[in-house]
Amino acid sequence: xxxxxxxxxxxxLKKLSQMIxxxxxTHNKQYFDTVSENITKTIGNISYEIVPIENHAxxxxxxxxxxxxxxxxxxxxxxxx
Numbered sequence: 385x386x387x388x389x390x391x392x393x394x395x396x397l398k399k400l401s402q403m404i405x406x407x408x409x410t411h412n413k414q415y416f417d418t419v420s421e422n423i424t425k426t427i428g429n430i431s432y433e434i435v436p437i438e439n440h441a442x443x444x445x446x447x448x449x450x451x452x453x454x455x456x457x458x459x460x461x462x463x464x465x
Contacts (some may be wrong), residue, residue: 404430404460407452409437409445419464433458 406423410416420434435455437448451462 387444389406392427403458404432405435405452405456406432406462406464407437407449407456408464409439409443409452410465411438411440415432431458 408416410419414454416436420436423432423434433456435452437443437452439448443451445465450462453461
């Protein structure tokens with residue numbers, strides 16, 4: 385990543401109020417726990433929430449993500465399968 389892009393991206397993140405909702409659709413608790421722990425260790429100084437959607441194949445990925453968006457409290461979303 386070039387330095388200019390990194391600086392511009394960093395400034396843009398600050399303008400976004402640094403609040404994101406990370407929506408994770410999973411059926412595997414161990415996977416969810418590992419991913420959540422990794423996010424917590426590496427996310428930095430950003431306000432975030434993790435919105436878990438337990439999905440044992442009863443929802444399509446779009447349905448699961450829409451449920452996550454409905455539960456989310458922050459305006460910016462990251463989707464993880």
